[in-house]
Amino acid sequence: MFPQKCRALGVTALITSIGLVACSNEARQTLNVGAIPDQNPEKLNRLYKLLSSELNRELNVPIRYKPVTNYAAAVSAFRTGSLDLVWFGGLTGVQARLQKPGAQVLAQRDFDANFHSVFIANKASRLGQIKNINGLKILQGKRFTFGSESSTSGRLMPQYFLYQAGVELNDFAGQHPGFSGSHDATIALVQSNSFEAGALNEKVWISAIKNGRADPKKVKVIWRSPPYADYHWLAQPNLDHRFGSGFTLRLQNALLNLNNQSSSQRKILALFGASRFIPASIDQYSKIEKVGRELGKIQ
Amino acid sequence: MNRLSPTPTILSLLPALALIPVIGVVVTNVHDGGRLLLVEFVGAALQPSLDPVVVQSAWHGLQITVATALFSWAISSFLGILLGLASASVVWQTCVGQSWPAIVIRRFLAIPRAIHELLWGLLLLQILGLSPWVAILAIIIPYTALVARVVSDQLDTQDRRALIALQQSGSKPFPVLITALGPKMGPVLISYIGYRLECALRGATLLGVFGMGGLGIDIQLAFRSLDFQELWTPLWMLAGVMFSLEQILSWFRSHLRSSKNAIKQMIITVALMIILTLISVPWLNAVDIDLSESVSWNAFPWPTVAELKIAFNTLPWIQLVSSTIMVTLLAAGIAIGIPPMGMMLWPSRVGIGVQSYIWALLRLIPTPISALLLLLFSQTSLAVAALALGAHNLGVMGRLLKEGLDEQSNSGWQSLRASGSGTQTAWLYGCFSGQSPSYLAYAAYRTDVILRETVVVGWVGGTGLGWQLIESLGSFNWAQVALLTIVFATLTLIGETLSDQCRQHWLGPSKVRPMILDLQS
Numbered sequence: 179m180f181p182q183k184c185r186a187l188g189v190t191a192l193i194t195s196i197g198l199v200a201c202s203n204e205a206r207q208t209l210n211v212g213a214i215p216d217q218n219p220e221k222l223n224r225l226y227k228l229l230s231s232e233l234n235r236e237l238n239v240p241i242r243y244k245p246v247t248n249y250a251a252a253v254s255a256f257r258t259g260s261l262d263l264v265w266f267g268g269l270t271g272v273q274a275r276l277q278k279p280g281a282q283v284l285a286q287r288d289f290d291a292n293f294h295s296v297f298i299a300n301k302a303s304r305l306g307q308i309k310n311i312n313g314l315k316i317l318q319g320k321r322f323t324f325g326s327e328s329s330t331s332g333r334l335m336p337q338y339f340l341y342q343a344g345v346e347l348n349d350f351a352g353q354h355p356g357f358s359g360s361h362d363a364t365i366a367l368v369q370s371n372s373f374e375a376g377a378l379n380e381k382v383w384i385s386a387i388k389n390g391r392a393d394p395k396k397v398k399v400i401w402r403s404p405p406y407a408d409y410h411w412l413a414q415p416n417l418d419h420r421f422g423s424g425f426t427l428r429l430q431n432a433l434l435n436l437n438n439q440s441s442s443q444r445k446i447l448a449l450f451g452a453s454r455f456i457p458a459s460i461d462q463y464s465k466i467e468k469v470g471r472e473l474g475k476i477q
Numbered sequence: 478m479n480r481l482s483p484t485p486t487i488l489s490l491l492p493a494l495a496l497i498p499v500i501g502v503v504v505t506n507v508h509d510g511g512r513l514l515l516v517e518f519v520g521a522a523l524q525p526s527l528d529p530v531v532v533q534s535a536w537h538g539l540q541i542t543v544a545t546a547l548f549s550w551a552i553s554s555f556l557g558i559l560l561g562l563a564s565a566s567v568v569w570q571t572c573v574g575q576s577w578p579a580i581v582i583r584r585f586l587a588i589p590r591a592i593h594e595l596l597w598g599l600l601l602l603q604i605l606g607l608s609p610w611v612a613i614l615a616i617i618i619p620y621t622a623l624v625a626r627v628v629s630d631q632l633d634t635q636d637r638r639a640l641i642a643l644q645q646s647g648s649k650p651f652p653v654l655i656t657a658l659g660p661k662m663g664p665v666l667i668s669y670i671g672y673r674l675e676c677a678l679r680g681a682t683l684l685g686v687f688g689m690g691g692l693g694i695d696i697q698l699a700f701r702s703l704d705f706q707e708l709w710t711p712l713w714m715l716a717g718v719m720f721s722l723e724q725i726l727s728w729f730r731s732h733l734r735s736s737k738n739a740i741k742q743m744i745i746t747v748a749l750m751i752i753l754t755l756i757s758v759p760w761l762n763a764v765d766i767d768l769s770e771s772v773s774w775n776a777f778p779w780p781t782v783a784e785l786k787i788a789f790n791t792l793p794w795i796q797l798v799s800s801t802i803m804v805t806l807l808a809a810g811i812a813i814g815i816p817p818m819g820m821m822l823w824p825s826r827v828g829i830g831v832q833s834y835i836w837a838l839l840r841l842i843p844t845p846i847s848a849l850l851l852l853l854f855s856q857t858s859l860a861v862a863a864l865a866l867g868a869h870n871l872g873v874m875g876r877l878l879k880e881g882l883d884e885q886s887n888s889g890w891q892s893l894r895a896s897g898s899g900t901q902t903a904w905l906y907g908c909f910s911g912q913s914p915s916y917l918a919y920a921a922y923r924t925d926v927i928l929r930e931t932v933v934v935g936w937v938g939g940t941g942l943g944w945q946l947i948e949s950l951g952s953f954n955w956a957q958v959a960l961l962t963i964v965f966a967t968l969t970l971i972g973e974t975l976s977d978q979c980r981q982h983w984l985g986p987s988k989v990r991p992m993i994l995d996l997q998s
Binding site for chain 2: 255258261
């Protein structure tokens with residue numbers, strides 16, 4: 179009995195220590211893909227298999243999808259090199275790129291270059307249509323909620339537009355805005371009148387109206403923001419070195435070539451809510467970087 | 478001289494007063510705009526999604542969560558007991574004759590306890606990259622420190638007469654400790670460690686965040702898009718596991734009680750823990766979590782002194798700390814005061830049965846979800862955050878209280894009832910009074926946990942240290958993160974010192990004794 183127990187203990191110790199000290203090259207050969215699930219997250223998460231197998235077929239390298247649901251965790255995972263290719267939001271993508279110099283912006287959806295936020299209001303709040311950015315002043319003293327704290331369309335850009343109109347965070351009722359955690363939660367909270375108004379991703383709003391989650395009798399759009407660049411694919415700077423020269427370009431082409439002709443590719447694009455991916459560049463995001471610095475979200 | 482002092486029984490009921498202002502604020506802000514969504518939420522509970530993709534994903538996630546919980550639970554329990562021994566005054570006093578090293582170690586252990594699992598995970602992620610070890614260590618570190626505190630408290634409040642007698646007879650310190658304290662500590666430890674497994678399970682759910690998958694991901698994602706049917710599939714699975722775990726543990730405890738040999742009990746428990754650890758590693762492997770996966774060592778982005786200075790000057794500390802203390806106290810009041818109050822008001826078998834199902838439900842539903850549900854009916858305020866946080870922890874306190882009451886004999890209640898007292902009085906003085914000192918001791922630990930968990934509900938009011946921590950982490954402002962962590966640790970330390978002193982002052986060393994025998998926490 180006793181030696182067996184010792185052996186059992188020994189094996190446990192061995193397994194644990196392997197985990198702690200092992201440093202093999204195996205992981206290097208796998209392309210680790212991650213995403214910050216934002217819109218239709220559960221489907222994005224579960225059906226990511228499709229994208230993995232598509233990329234695997236095109237690039238001939240093993241692909242592994244690692245779900246990371248926390249914005250800061252996804253950025254840090256990119257910084258430490260644990261994720262090679264990540265579907266980032268505007269702000270998180272800039273944060274990740276600044277923490278990992280040389281990272282490559284590969285692609286965005288056809289509409290990501292001109293993305294919009296919408297400001298919505300409960301009809302009982304009697305907030306009227308806003309004609310121009312200065313009109314946002316009417317939100318002073320109202321109960322207002324953003325979405326997630328690191329969301330570009332649900333927080334960063336709306337906060338920036340509010341600042342431009344002269345509305346500070348402590349101008350809202352209760353001296354601070356709420357942070358609902360997600361775009362869908364923002365809709366639900368404004369619709370229930372827990373908050374009189376809120377700001378969110380326009381795409382989520384449109385699909386909420388379509389699927390009936392948002393009730394036009396209770397909640398309406400009061401302002402559509404000017405366009406800005408949002409989501410994009412970001413890749414590690416050293417992919418060519420690890421997977422062979424020209425790999426980053428092949429990866430980019432694999433994304434750009436996704437089209438509606440094959441049924442699996444059509445599904446992937448539908449999941450992203452896009453008709454295709456288009457090339458994206460770093461300078462599209464310089465505005466986000468500037469705003470991020472101004473609002474303290476980028477150090 | 479007989480000074481008037483509050484008894485533990487009354488002290489445990491008093492915190493329920495916190496409910497009055499909280500309900501007051503919530504009710505004055507109430508509206509029914511969220512009714513449809515609540516109906517949908519409840520309806521979805523009866524009709525969870527049975528889509529094969531959803532079920533399969535949740536089933537896979539459940540296995541990852543359970544295996545992670547088993548693995549981190551076993552390690553943290555083992556390390557916790559060792560550190561508990563190292564931070565118990567009685568051990569140092571018996572072995573070296575001085576107790577100050579125990580105090581030093583004990584205070585030092587407040588730091589890992591003060592930091593929320595989520596923050597541990599994010600900090601470790603900076604150093605280790607995405608690795609299963611990040612999630613596992615994030616559970617192990619604070620849980621080890623918590624087990625250590627409970628173990629050392631239990632040891633230090635034991636009756637020392639046997640120990641002193643043995644020592645005076647000239648025996649060596651180690652055998653003295655084992656003989657004098659071992660037999661009584663056994664059952665308490667076994668029961669507490671069993672309870673920690675449920676905590677580890679809930680912790681493992683939370684840590685799905687770090688690329689390890691698990692049930693937490695399914696819950697979080699379904700919640701974000703308010704897809705309640707898909708939310709209930711993983712929630713019911715988790716409920717199933719929590720329920721079976723409770724049954725197994727109570728069967729195991731009653732089985733152990735029947736054997737009187739404390740040493741044998743300990744050996745069985747330790748053997749079981751080793752077996753479970755050994756099962757969990759291949760199990761994790763089977764669900765594609767490779768513990769031997771390479772870990773990439775990265776430099777931690779330490780803040781500079783200048784950055785720390787700026788951070789110190791920019792954050793509104795007084796407001797942050799005061800709102801956090803407010804939420805913590807209100808939530809703790811609700812969590813501590815309601816279970817005994819409820820059981821006193823409705824002490825029948827049916828009543829307690831119904832209440833324990835409510836507690837189970839409150840423990841099951843993650844705090845952010847209950848906060849959102851509350852928010853749908855009430856405007857945002859600190860009270861909503863406190864209520865959501867308090868409700869979740871109420872579930873935990875209720876379970877601990879009921880377990881303690883189940884273990885003690887029923888004679889007090891029966892004799893009071895026979896002598897003609899009402900059900901409420903009989904319950905209060907016949908059942909609860911025996912448990913109240915241990916219940917209060919546990920309430921102090923729970924307050925610690927609640928302080929740490931303000932991180933999870935910070936978003937509700939958009940204020941408090943917890944909210945600021947999430948915001949600073951999202952901005953990668955490590956200087957602010959460092960300062961906030963220090964404040965959390967300081968508050969935890971102050972709380973610990975205060976609760977130690979209150980216990981000394983109100984209950985006195987002699988009155989504290991029954992806690993050891995009864996504490997099921």
